[in-house]
Amino acid sequence: MSATGTCEYQPKDYKSDLKPIWCPGCGDFSVVQGIYRALAAIGRPPHEIAFVSGIGCSSRIPGYTTAYGFNSVHGRALPIAQGIKLANPDLLVLAAGGDGDGFSIGGGHIAHLIRRNMDITYIVMDNQIYGLTKGQLSPTSQKGRTTCTSRYGSLEEPVNPLLYVLAYGAGFVAQASPTDLVGMAATIEEAIRYPGFAFVNIQSPCVTYGEEAQQIKGLKAISESLQSLGHNPADRLAAMDLAQQYGNKLHLGVFYRNPEPPPTYGDLVKERQTLLSKDAPPKERILDLFIKK
């Protein structure tokens, strides 16, 4: 408790007793540190936070925090997070997982959370590989990449996660990396503060199955801060232009922040409930509304 009577939280308050079992050097260690720092800066107590993930190495992350956590089903972090948020609008809801979880099996969900402007922050640990299942191609693997499932090299173009969410109209789109932990924490904090769907793509190296160029040294060599480029985060088309360089350049910071965020789906649902509650039939007659007379 501070002198002013308010609770102040430290990053350690969001760290659980569970010891991470990631490979030594995995980028996800930095990501969880960035999340602790961002949550401490936001200052919500852990019991007011729900953290949902899918399945994958990266999806273990909620267990390493003191927030309510759900390491759920492969590709289904977003619909579960959405249900939690709608049923408990006052909770701060985070979702996280890998590039496979988010853009392969779960890729169909993102568009719908974006068009509803669900007030959820979605963090993808993009390592361009399926880590947990031991190194198969993922949707963000580079064309030509050889893995155990592509012995002669991948024939497919990678998904561009940044363009994907920008094209669907996401109101907040950013990128971070363990090469800049302070910047990563600040970016996650900003994403959480955005009133609506916020997406943060984090280039998080897989030291076991990832390529040399995607390790810390390689990432540093191609990283560039969007702020130092003078990028205006209110300019969506400029953000899309920069996002096209995904895979060649590692732009760090906020690509796009909608200066006039639309209402969230939660706000609209509440409004509709208030409007209809005046003439609402008793609960036991609710099905009558759907029966054709």
Ligand SMILES: Cc1ncc(C[n+]2csc(CCOP(=O)(O)OP(=O)(O)O)c2C)c(N)n1
């Ligand atoms: C429905 C279903 N299909 C496939 C799997 C197997 N599986 C588990 S994790 C995973 C991919 C992991 O890759 P990613 O999501 O990128 O996370 P990472 O492990 O790299 O962090 C797959 C295919 C599963 N658990 N459930």
Ligand code: SF4
């Ligand atoms: S396999 Fe890769 S992603 Fe999974 S814990 Fe190890 S380094 Fe991290």
